[in-house]
Amino acid sequence: MFKQIVIVGSGLAGYGVARELRKLDAEIPILMLSADHGGFYSKPMLSNALSSGKTPDTLLNSDAAQMAAQLKIVIRPYCRVAALDHLKKELILTDGENILYDRLVLALGADQVRLPLSGSGAGKVLTVNDLDDYRKFRAELDGKKRVSIIGAGLIGCEFANDLALTGHHVDVIDIGTQPLGRLLPPASGVFMQKRLENVGVFFHLNTSTNSIDQVQEHLCLTLANGNSIESDVVLSAVGLRSRTQLAAAAGIPVNRGIVVNRFLQTQVNDIYALGDCAEVEGKVLPFVMPISHAARALAATLAGQPTSVHYPAMPVIVKTSSCPAVVSPPDFGVNGAWNVEEDENGIKALYEDDAGNLIGYALLGEATKERNSLTARLPAVLQ
Known part of the structure; x- marks a missing residue:
């Protein structure tokens, strides 16, 4: 029986799903389509590569051939999808080739505005x-x-x-x-x-x-x-816009991102989305930690163990070494106020609701040392 899983996208989200799925199922056929070279690298490292002594070549951890061998999947670099026909379960490439899928994972990322x-x-x-x-x-x-x-x-x-x-x-x-x-x-x-x-x-x-x-x-x-x-x-560097065009053209509902439920499934059967292109319960979170949590949950679902994604508190590390910063932005739908303590070495800003519960924080300088203790007090982003 045809059971191929096709992943469109070779960034952290796409590779995350492939890697986690391989831990659970060593045999299921996986095809990854990449619009670029398909190699694996840490995208967050691009913004501090100069001071870290990194070059574009040394940033690349593994090329597509190495990743394909490591994960036992098929990777097709420089392969662009022009259209999606979910009724036929078919992808149409820009060169006219058709690719069939049993289940489809959209890990399309986002474009710079x-x-x-x-x-x-x-x-x-x-x-x-x-x-x-x-x-x-x-x-x-x-x-x-x-x-x-x-x-x-x-x-x-x-x-x-x-x-x-x-x-x-x-x-x-x-x-x-x-x-x-x-x-x-x-x-x-x-x-x-x-x-x-x-x-x-x-x-x-x-x-x-x-x-x-x-x-x-x-x-x-x-x-x-x-x-x-x-x-x-x-x-x-004025922001990102989720890549929703492929899904929208196929009739899949989109908003700020491709709309998915807690199982990361779109409103079309057997089509899933995660990462920068996906909107989970109204949230688009283009950061490493939510992508990693989503990849693990989706891999389990694809392996036959339906698993809803759970987002714990996920602080964001800002890579400004001249001013170390860790931020857990509050949900501003919750009424509350910032309480700020500052000295010459750092600043601790806590966002507390009307009952005094910690909802978010911004820690800069020496205050970043309190990250772990404060994170333990934060509510989950998605229970």
């Missing part, structure tokens, strides 16, 4: 969303000193820290009033900003980038506040 920038240099703006992007970024960076980063969120701040520590002049532009505005309360954002400024990061906050023009060998950014910045390289 691209701003609609104007100017003769707008096409030079880079994003880093995978190893190939990072390879291009490093090539463009070679011999350059001035880098502008659009976006002061998690990825923008991590890259800013990495670049500043390796001798680059870094300008960061953001429409918010502080770095990491979606993760940190105001006082913590100010603390992070000062620490990054101490290593040479320049913030341009409460403004946006209107245009980018090529001026000889350089790029000139014109900001909404009237200021301008001259730069050699411009990196955009």
Whole structure:
């Protein structure tokens, strides 16, 4: 009987499912389709590779052939899916080939949001969303000193820290009033900003980038506040958008991500989704820990042991070595308030509900030492 499981995507989510499934079932046929080279690497390491002494080549842990041998699966690199026909249980590739599946796992990831920038240099703006992007970024960076980063969120701040520590002049532009505005309360954002400024990061906050023009060998950014910045390289890091197009075109319900239940199943039988492309009970969580929990649960389900995903408290480590930070963002649907304690060595911000229960935290500097004890007091993200 035909029982092939097809995984579309070779990132942490796709490989996580394949690896966990192999622990449970050594025989079931698994085919992985990868839009790129299909090698395995740690995507989170891209944003601090420079200061860690890593190159694009050394970041790659194993190529597709090595991963296929290790996991005893078939991997097809540079293989793009154009359409999905769930009635025929069939994938149509861009070259017209048809691939049948018994069960399908969508681990499609997310795309970097691209701003609609104007100017003769707008096409030079880079994003880093995978190893190939990072390879291009490093090539463009070679011999350059001035880098502008659009976006002061998690990825923008991590890259800013990495670049500043390796001798680059870094300008960061953001429409918010502080770095990491979606993760940190105001006082913590100010603390992070000062620490990054101490290593040479320049913030341009409460403004946006209107245009980018090529001026000889350089790029000139014109900001909404009237200021301008001259730069050699411009990196955009303004957020991610789940890849939902394939599912939506096939009639599978999508919202911010591909809508799945606690078993990570879409509203179409035998089609599952996880990782950056999936929305589980209204939550899209593009972080390592939820992806790992989802991969284990889905592997068990695919192996014949239906298992709903459970998300415990999952703090996020911000890789800004100049200002170590661990954040467990509160569910802001819960009424509460931040309580902040700060000294010159760190800042502890606790979000407590009206009954005094700990709902979230932001720990910076020396306060990160309290991560384990505080995490034990947090509620689960999904019971």
